[in-house]
Amino acid sequence: MQSAKANPVFRALADPTRRAIFEELTRQGEQTVHALTRRAGVSQPAVSKHLAVLKRARLVRHRRDGRETHYRAQPDALAPMVDWLNAYGAFWRERFNDLEAVLERME
Amino acid sequence: MSNAAESTRSLIVERVFPHPPEKLWRALTESRVLAQWMMNNDFEPEPGRRFQFRADPMPNWNGIVDCEVLVVEPQRRLSYNWGVGSGELQWLVEWTLTPVDGGTHLRMEQSGFGPDQQQAYQGANYGWQKFFGQLEKVLGGVE
Numbered sequence: 001m002q003s004a005k006a007n008p009v010f011r012a013l014a015d016p017t018r019r020a021i022f023e024e025l026t027r028q029g030e031q032t033v034h035a036l037t038r039r040a041g042v043s044q045p046a047v048s049k050h051l052a053v054l055k056r057a058r059l060v061r062h063r064r065d066g067r068e069t070h071y072r073a074q075p076d077a078l079a080p081m082v083d084w085l086n087a088y089g090a091f092w093r094e095r096f097n098d099l100e101a102v103l104e105r106m107e
Numbered sequence: 108m109s110n111a112a113e114s115t116r117s118l119i120v121e122r123v124f125p126h127p128p129e130k131l132w133r134a135l136t137e138s139r140v141l142a143q144w145m146m147n148n149d150f151e152p153e154p155g156r157r158f159q160f161r162a163d164p165m166p167n168w169n170g171i172v173d174c175e176v177l178v179v180e181p182q183r184r185l186s187y188n189w190g191v192g193s194g195e196l197q198w199l200v201e202w203t204l205t206p207v208d209g210g211t212h213l214r215m216e217q218s219g220f221g222p223d224q225q226q227a228y229q230g231a232n233y234g235w236q237k238f239f240g241q242l243e244k245v246l247g248g249v250e
Contacts, residue, residue: 014197092120092215098144099213102134103126 009081012057017042018050022059025073032068121214128182128204128211135185135202146172152179158187174200189217 013019021036033051037044051071054060058077063070124131134140136152146160156176164170173190182204189198198217205212 088118088217089120092118092217095144096120096122096213096215099134100122100124102140102144103124103130106126106130106134106140 008057009059009077012053012059013081015050015053017046018054021047021050022054022073025060025071026075030070030072032070034068036071118217119214121212123207123210123212125210128206131204131211131213132182132185135204136179150174150176152176152181152185154179 013022017040021040024036024039025031033044033047036051037047040047040050042050051060051062055062059074060071061074062072134144136150138148138150141148141150146162148158148160150156150158154176158174158176160172160174162170162172168191171191174187176185176187177199178184178186178201184201184203186199186201189200191198201216201218203214203216205214
């Protein structure tokens with residue numbers, strides 16, 4: 001029902017601003033914090049905070065280059081979420097099978 | 108008879124049951140019947156009603172799903188949100204019943220949204236769908 005590995009990924013992506021940042025990185029490739037801030041419409045400290053959450057979920061990686069920090073998406077980190085969705089798929093199919101049996105028994 | 112369609116946009120499971128919509132509605136909304144195929148629960152078909160599904164605890168899951176009824180349209184549509192892990196993860200579960208020749212088509216869609224977005228769940232649902240849609244290409248490289 002709930003995978004410990006998928007949990008931080010879901011939590012990180014539950015926030016629309018973080019989702020937008022992650023999307024931006026998957027679409028545009030590596031970006032500096034400055035470039036992300038220009039597009040995100042929130043302050044740079046806010047963007048940095050969001051990036052830290054994404055980093056903890058291993059959804060992004062960063063590298064420093066002089067004064068700039070560059071961020072890059074790590075789409076492989078989505079794999080536990082995909083597994084989790086597949087597991088829920090199995091859960092619902094089993095429920096449907098049980099429902100079928102219950103309906104047969106009902107008046 | 109059985110068809111399960113899933114994608115990463117949201118989870119959809121659907122099937123045609125050779126029973127009338129009234130009977131399916133009872134199975135979806137009568138707490139005692141619901142317990143026979145879902146989980147123990149204190150469900151009542153009233154919008155705004157908070158209830159729980161309770162199963163045996165498992166590793167990584169305390170066995171409780173916290174729900175709130177959102178939409179009740181008898182014999183047509185039922186939805187509730189679905190929260191696990193002390194509300195950290197919120198999902199929307201929507202049931203749709205459509206009468207078809209010789210039975211009822213039942214569709215369950217589970218989609219995700221954040222706890223901060225419960226008020227505007229449809230907007231949030233759209234957000235996730237759009238998000239997953241755009242990530243499909245990326246996910247192609249993961250599997």
